[in-house]
Structure formats: structure tokens, C-alpha cells
Amino acid sequence: MAEELLYWQALNRALDVEMSEDESVFTLGEDVGLYGGTYRVTEGLYAKYGEWRVRDTPISENSFTGLGVGAAMAGMRPVVEIMTINFALLALDAIVNMAAKIPLMSGGQFQMPLVIRVPGGVAKQLGAQHSQRLEHTMMNVPGIHIAVPSTPQDAYWQLRQAIASSDPIILLEHEMLYFSKGPVDVTADAPDLHRAIVRREGSDLTIVSYSRMAVLAMQAAEQLAKEGIAAEVIDLRSLSPIDWDTCAQSLEKTHRLLVVEEDCRFAGAGAEIAATLVERCFFVMEAAPVRVAALDLPTPFNGTLEAASIPRLQDIVEAARSLHQPAAPQA
Amino acid sequence: MAEELLYWQALNRALDVEMSEDESVFTLGEDVGLYGGTYRVTEGLYAKYGEWRVRDTPISENSFTGLGVGAAMAGMRPVVEIMTINFALLALDAIVNMAAKIPLMSGGQFQMPLVIRVPGGVAKQLGAQHSQRLEHTMMNVPGIHIAVPSTPQDAYWQLRQAIASSDPIILLEHEMLYFSKGPVDVTADAPDLHRAIVRREGSDLTIVSYSRMAVLAMQAAEQLAKEGIAAEVIDLRSLSPIDWDTCAQSLEKTHRLLVVEEDCRFAGAGAEIAATLVERCFFVMEAAPVRVAALDLPTPFNGTLEAASIPRLQDIVEAARSLHQPAAPQA
Amino acid sequence: MTIEREKLHRFLRDMLLARVFEERAAEEYAKGNIVGFLHLYPGEEAVGVGLIHAAEPADYIVSTYREHVHALVRGVPPENVMAELFGRRTGMSGGMGGSMHLFDRERRFMGGYAIVGETYPIAIGIAYAVSMRKLPEAVICLFGDGAANQGTFHESLNMASLWRLPVLFACENNRYAIGTEIHRHSAVTEVYKRAAGYNIPAEKVDGMDVVKVHEASLRALQRIRAGDGPQFIEFETYRYRGHSMADPGSYRPAVELKAFQVHDPISAEIRELEYRFPDVDEMAQAGIDNVARLADHMRKLGHATEADVENVRKSVHKIVEDAVAFAKQSPEPTMDVAWRAMRGGQDGEILTQQANP
């Protein structure tokens, strides 16, 4: 009984269900109410739940995110929308020094049932300040959980699971996925919030990716199949914690690792993925892990340069090819 | 003609020299003036240069760091002191969205001769909110340079070089090193700001580290030497960019990599170090790289637990031992 | 102080150029030739024109993402502004910045910033440099009503006042932060009143009247040069279009009615307040369009005939057409420009010299 929904509709549905089932769930952020949300995720909820449960805020990111922390301490289940990840830089004190640390600093007296929804990634010519990718920054914060849905179904499941959880969770939504369509079965059992999924099986190499890049990785795998290269594609779905077992099992089979991320390469999310998997699978790996990532550059505005600054389908395909038939090792 | 100076004295000397030589250099931050600086780095400068060049600021990190950005755009050479790295979370918009991006966004019209000095690391029972390590967060920001001096001599050299440079540079000073003593030769030629240094030669394994952990790594190496294990110790000195060649050359010789960092392990600085070195040296490495890092936990206040939450001398020694004589590979 | 004839003609010309430039950019956006966020200025021309014409060449301008017109008035050739919107190498930021990040170092146009609240720290930083050099320069810091709620507003105004920095804080109060009306985002809706919390002299000015805007700006800049420290002006204005090309602006007030059907005392109170504001058409009917208003004013003074106005209109249309043509013919930038910018771009010596006069 799956229906076809857009990514934003799936999120909207999930939020609506949670709000209708639990009065302690409320959402707040810039233009989430009257306006219906920049990416329509909160559409219709203001009229349905009223302004106390769908709160339009001033442009004060650090304080309204901190408001969410305080409300969570008082037993509510806030869903804070930071209009885009670029503005989350202003709210990092609330996320890192408050949300992530209060449970431990209080000796376990307080839980932090807080969800922070943030659209992010590189969209279309929004300029350097609006093309931030902070997955790595968030990953380096012990206590913060990170979900990165790449499909409408995962968006639905993971937002509901995040709201139900008592840990502070950041839901990284990709701006280029909001209008992607996919089947959503609201009755199906959801996999664990942090479990990775093997989207496609293959024996020649393992492509580990997440969010929008996981979608691109699937397209690359199809192209590679035509060339006789069988790529296994793993969609992490969660960047903290990471489901290492699923990745390791795949490497036992393929012996080759290709990490695809939209984050800047230097100290990006891929660094942790490659480092830990090499530590775990060193003796089964037949080639050095390869990272296909964004250039270490603020995003240029010009469309051609912007496109060239993050992984393109061809970049993934070529990296997979040369990983499959490596040049002679230069030891 | 080297004199023995404390780490903070070396920084104080460097800042004094630069300020006396160039009127466009000025420093600002909380209590840097009248009070002389929390860690005494600006001691005496207020009396010598006056309040416009040694400016005490209100507790407004994001704005006074941004003030530094604006002043740099107008041709000054600001040295912003953020009292401790823990408060830098409030200033990340100024660092990431302004300082790091303006040179590119302006098409190269503006340079960013800005230095941001930040004491950081885990000190002694300052609690979770005052034990932040953000090296990783800063590394993931293209455009930002990061220097991490571990000796008074490097503190002197690197602060002077940072002020002379036209790039935005963060000088990560370790709170536990301010009162460490060492020889400082103000006449000697400095190595490149971003060059790594082999602090000790060895053929059995390579220990790559930085800041306070580089000091600990040296002690570990001495202990290991007694056991007949010759560890080569590399002090990176810079976390962005990283001097990969020096590390790679060492691995060609030792074939084994041990990364020691105070950053939390998951997505810490060590992840990038291990990932890139494996990519570069896969075929010369005889064992999986090993990271000795901090626990993925906000720092507990209790002294015993705090000490156990970051690498101790013994942790490094043991990790080096088992890397040198590995257990049978479980392939 | 009365504004002389030439100035009024200059204002008229710039306001028409601004209006035509923006509407033309909207067309190019609709055609897909301009991509990304595009925040337009129609309705607010009197503020940018009156304010920036009050500045000296040595003064600095720090603006937001709604800054095309500020750059034009500052004297940046329309073709270089348009080319930047197109992302071309000939754009004022070399195609690297885009609509929201216009920079012109020579004209001291210190950038358009897209993170709301960033203009304050940048402005006080430049002003700090000016103060250290004891120069008679001022910094104009632009921001909107919504931006007045960002923490940097509070932090920066405090420092500006504490150290008597030469900054003119210029608030373009168009009553909306995207879809959120000022009564719903600020506890005190007269933004200028907040300046009292920092001992900064402040006044509110009719931002639909270019003459009033200009005179108030001149006064404030004079006080700054006289060493009186920071000044604050709130310009009451209104944007005719949506927040950006991505925004139909339908919340004014259509959506509001529907959404406010939720019955609770606070929203009721707000509803009542919302209604005090005219929507786009009402504004037009009320004839308070600021360009029309200036034209009338000049006709009354006998400074301009209907024909004069028409001629100016024609000339600016030509200028804008040429700008579009120029942009379309211009080459795209290459990645090495980006890498070079990361390595320091052009040298910063000219300004540095001024540090030691």
C-alpha cells in the first residue's frame, strides 16, 4: 500500500503524525508557520495545530535552537527547523555545548529528546555562503546523532524515529532531494534509525555513500554494470553512529572501497569512513580506499564551476573504473 | 643564542615584535588589555601600545571576531584572541562564512590577513564545556589555515609567520603548554609555517601527532626505545594544510602508522591523517594504521575519568607495542 | 537644506535605473539565464538612492543580499553588476560571488552578505580600522528589520558605541522578514528605538521619500565625521515583490487570512495588526510608489516635464539592455581564478599604506 510521495511530503506527513499523536511535540523555526516552510515541510501544520505548536521565530538561530534544548529539558519534544545548514553555524553553541553535553554534565538526570531539521548541501548557484556541508562538523560532536535520508521512505521513517528518540538528533535533509519522488509505505516496519542499507548488490567494489550522493552512486552503479563492473552500493542513512558492520561485510566480499561524499574532501565525512574501514578491513582490502569528494574550496557561484566543485556522475564512474582496474602500484 | 622561554612568553615576544614593526597589527579579545590576557600572552602590551591596539572587548565572540574580518578587509592585520576554543563555537559564522569565504566570493579582490589565537584542548577538570577540541571542525573549512605549535620556539615562529601571512590563520595553542619551557632562538631561520618536523628518528613505526600529544609522543618514544622499539615521531605543526610528504617519506621507511590525537576519535583530526596516508602509502604499509585518540564522550569533570578520556603516555606506548608486534591478522 | 535640481535629476535617473534593472533581472531569471536566489529591490529605491548618494567616495558600504541597487548607486557599471548575476568573469566579483555577494574594492563596496546579521561585525571592523587611522571616513552598514533580531546587532552596536566608531547603521525596514511580518518577529516594531540600549542617536525616516532619506543621511554622516560616533536611521519602506524570485509573496495578506482561522487570543491580536498594512495593489493605488512620487515632486517644482521623465526612462532601458547583452557575451570564469583567490588574490597593499599616513 505504498503511495508515491515527494521527499518534502514524506517529511510533512511524518511530522503531522507525530504531532497528532503526542502533544509534547512542537516545531519552530523561521517561516515554518504562516509561510508553510521554505521547503514546504511544515505546510498546513500552522492552521491545524496553531501557533504555539508551529512557531514562527525571529532570525535568532542560536537562541531558538537553545530554546529547543530548554524545552526538551522540560519534557517537550521540540523539532527545531534551521532554515538551512548554513545558519546552523550560528547555532553550534546550542547544539554542541548544550544539547550534546547536558545529558552527561547532569550525570544523566536530563535526556535530550531534541530533533534539529536542516536542509543542506550544494543546490543550484546559491553562492558560497549558502552551499555549506557541515556533516563532518556534526560528526565530531559526541552525543549528537545524525540521520541523512536519501529517499522519501527514509525521510518519513527517520523523522518519526528521530522524534520518538530521546537523544539529540540532527536530520540532514538535502535541498536537491525535496522534490524527488518515491514510494512511501507508512505501514511497513522501519529499519533501525542508524542502520545502513545495501541499495544494490555487487561483488567488484563497494561504494559507500549517503544523502544525495547515494542517489548518484546508484546511477553510477547502473552505468558501471553496463561495463561489466558490479558495484555494491551502501547508503549509510546515518552518519553518527555509522553502521560499520554492514560496510565491513561488503568489503569482505568486494575487497575494494570507494567513498562518495559531497562534503569537502579534506577532513570530510569520508575521512572517518575510510579510516575506520581500513582499520577494520586492512587485510581483506586489495587496493587503497578511494574518496570521491568535493573540492576543498568555497563553492564558486558560476554554475559550471559549482557543478565541477562536487562529485558528478562521471567522477564516480571513473573512480570506480580505476579502482577496479588499478594502475600498477607505485610502492 | 637561544634563551629559555615559557610557551606564553614566546607568544608574547612574537606579538610584541610584530606590533612594534607594523602599525597595522593590533590585537583584541576579552581581557587581553588591562588584565594582560588569561594566559598572559598579551602581558605588558596594553601599557606599551595603548587601548586601540590592545583592545579589551565585551563578551561578544561572533561580533569581535567579525570585527577582525572587517578590519582585515580594510588593510589591517588583526590578531583576535578568543579566550578559549570553547567560545569559538559562537564565532564560527565569522570564521567560516566570512573569513574563509570572502577572498573567493570577492573574486580575489580581498585578502584576509587575519590571525585568530585560541587556547584549547583538555586542561585540568574544567568540565565538559571547557574541554573542547575543534581542530577537526576547523580543518573541514577550506580557506582556513591551522597552526598547532607544541614548543616555545614554534609558538614564536608560527605566530610571527601567521601575522605576516595574508591568509586567515587559526593558531591553536594548548592550555597545558603555556607554562612549558624551551629554548627560543629569535635569530634562527624558521621552517615554513606549515612544514612538519621529524622530532625523533626511528625505523620501526611512525608516530604522527601534533600539539600537546606530540610532546607525549616523544616521551612514549623514549620509553619504547628502552624496549628496543625505534619509533619515528613527526610533529605536524600544521593541521591545514598538512605536510603529507614528510609523513609519507617516514612510512616508506617504517611501514607502520600510529596517529596520536587529543581530538575525539570519531571524525577527529586523525581520521583525515590516517585516510590520506593510507591512500598515499597503501602498498608500503604492513599493518592497518592505528589511531590513539580521545573517547567519543563529552569530558567528565571527575579528574580520574577526565584523564582516562584522552590518550595517556601508557596508551601510546601500548598501541605502539602491539602495532610493532601485531596479533595474527584476522582476515 | 534644500536639494538642488541636478541632484534630483540624478536621483530620478538612478531610481528609474534601479527599477528597470531589477525588473529586467527578473525576466532573465524567468528565462533561466540567472540562477540561484535573486532578491529584488522595487519599492525600496528611495532608500538606496538617497542614502548612498549622501556618502563620500572614501566612505565604505557594507550591504546584504538585496544589494544590486546599492552597487549601482555607488557607481558600479550596470554591466558588471548584471554580469555577476549571470556568473560571468566580467562580473564585479568575477562570477565567484553572485547576486548575494557583490564586491567592488576600488569603490569601497565591501560586499553583499547573505547570512543575516553579518553586516554589523564587518562594518564595525572597517570602522575600527578607520578610527585607528584617524581618517574622516564613515562606514554605512545596511540591514533589514528581520536582521535586527540577530545577536550580532546587539553585540556590534554595543561595541560601536563603546568605542565611538564611525558607522551609520541604516535599517531598511520593509516590515517583513521573508513571510514573517514585523509584529510577529520583533517585540518592539520601531527598530530605531532599540538604538537607545546602546546610547546611539537614532531617528525614523520616511523611506518612500528620497529627499527625506538623503537629508537625514547627510545629517547623520556629518555627525559621524564630527566625531559624534555611530548614528542610526530606520527607513520605513516596502518591497513590492516577494522576498526573492522563489517567493510569490502571497502571504501578503492572502495566506494570512486562511492561516489565522486558528482561534487563539494572540493570533487574533496579530490579525488585527496585520490589517493595518496595505498590500501591493493598495500601495500602488495610494500612489505612494516612491519613483512616481519623486517624478511628481519634480514636476511640481518645475524641475522636470512628463517628457523629461520619459526620456530618462528610455535612456535607462537602453543602459539595462546593453548590460544584459554584455553579460550574455561575457566569458565564464575558470577554476584557477577560484584557486588563485584562495592563495591571496590581488595584493592588499593600497589600503594598508593608509595605516601609516
Add this chain to the structure above:
Amino acid sequence: MTIEREKLHRFLRDMLLARVFEERAAEEYAKGNIVGFLHLYPGEEAVGVGLIHAAEPADYIVSTYREHVHALVRGVPPENVMAELFGRRTGMSGGMGGSMHLFDRERRFMGGYAIVGETYPIAIGIAYAVSMRKLPEAVICLFGDGAANQGTFHESLNMASLWRLPVLFACENNRYAIGTEIHRHSAVTEVYKRAAGYNIPAEKVDGMDVVKVHEASLRALQRIRAGDGPQFIEFETYRYRGHSMADPGSYRPAVELKAFQVHDPISAEIRELEYRFPDVDEMAQAGIDNVARLADHMRKLGHATEADVENVRKSVHKIVEDAVAFAKQSPEPTMDVAWRAMRGGQDGEILTQQANP
């Protein structure tokens, strides 16, 4: 409203306990038994005691890193506060938080926060939850004069006023942010005046007089419960010790003289202002120590004899000695406590229930 006898006795006892507890903690710090930052309260007792005694058990307290006394007055057993300073498992935060991070969920003591400016967002968040539940509860948000310059002050007060949140903003103005005197960190040195920028009723109160503090706090909390929205009180006080045990506090005013030898007009102006403030000894001589003041007051009213005061002093000394002994005997926490806290700690249901009354 006159404060009855019992209350005055309770105040005297708590103020003496506060003074003795802090001085004893200082001793243990000197001995190396307490490590880390230790921010003490002597001189400011009247504020914490008068304010927190005005709160109901259902009210919430959000405090800073200078919060030991706030916790004591709220009723947390001294031994659990002291044990936390020692980092022991029996400490109120299980030894995980330390001096700057005291939490007591049952008593709604919502934490000590060490990043200046964090108490505002936490407080409005709790208040938002209270408003949604339509409960007659208030949130007391503590902060210092230096903290009033952090952006969150501006952002949070605006939201508190916009949504009429039940928060009492209580500023402990001890005139210094570590070594920076208020005239050098705030353009407006009467902090309460800033509340006008958000339409929040505010007043200034003599923080050295526990009775005045208590009465003003009761009034403000009544207004909050009556639905008048947020209230603001600035308590003028003074800390006798340095900022923390790491700070000799010698800048008041010794260092100032030396440092101000730099000759320039602004520093001269500041020097003149600095001198209006008494140093520690002058305060003592002037006899405005707040504890002494209360004791005198009670003697005048015939509420207490010299002997009574001595007895209280003795009893609190005993309490504090026991607290230290308890802390020393207490076991250290284990790492699994930390890991468990990361996995959710104890359940949060009790409070959640109230969401649906």
C-alpha cells in the same frame, strides 16, 4: 509588604551558610582537593538568597558557573553540592559536571552553564514549555553584567517578550566581567535599561540588601504568574574575591593605575570613572557587607541578638564541615555512568506527563 521574622532568620542562616561554604571551598581548592575553575559568591549572597527564596517549588532556576549558592538556597543538601565540587559520585551531577555544571532535576535546578550567555535560551525554552502547558510556573534566568553583551541576550529577550513567556531575567551586576569593568564593556551601564528595547518591564534594585531583593523578586514573580509576561531586575552587587580562584583580582584597582599610564583621552575618561568604585577593603570599612547589614537590621528590629547570630554562624560551620567530610569520603564515579548518561540517563517521563494535564 514587610518580611516576617522567620523569613529573616532563614535569610541570615542561608547567607551565613553561603559565605562559609564558599570560603571553605576556597580552602579545599588551595589544598588541591578541588580542581578546575572555582567561581565564588562572597559579597553577592543577598541576591541569591533574596531572589531564590521568592521562587515556588514548581518554578525553575537556570544559573551560571557562579551557582553554588543558588543551589544551596534552592535546598540542595550542602554535602551534595560540595561533593560535586570534589567530583564525587555523590555530587549533585554525579561528579560529571563539576563546580560550573550543577544540576538537580527534582528541585528544578536546571543547571549551571559555563558559556556566558547560555542561560537565556535555556530559560525561554523551559518557559515556552510552561506556556504550552498553561501552568502557573515561572523560570528564573540568572546572568551577569558581562553576559548582557552576548547576542543571546538580545535574541532571547525579544522572543520572551514577543510570546509573553514567564521568565524573570535576573541580572547579577557585580560591575565586572573578569577584569573588565562595566564602563569598559557596556555602552549603557545600567543593564535594566536595555530591557526597554524589548518592551520588558525592568527595575534596578540594591543587591546588597536582601530584603529589597526579596520584595522586588516577589513582585516580579507575581506579575509573571498574573500573565504579564517576562520581567527584568538588575541587582547591583559586588564580588569581594577575584573572578575565580585563578584570579587574584588585583586589577581592582592596582593594575588599573599602572596600565592607565598610557596617555590618551579615552583611557583618561575611563580612569576617572574607575575611581568611583571602592575596592574590597573600602567596601568592608563602608560596612556595606550584605551579611553584616542583615545582622544589624535584625538586631535593630529585635529579631536577633549578637548571640543568636553567633549560634547560626556556629551551626553553619558544622554543616559545612560535615559537607566536606562527606565529599572526601564519597567514592569517585565510574566511566560507565558517563556512557549511560550518553544513552539517555534516567527517564524523562515525570515532566513529560505534565504536558497533558
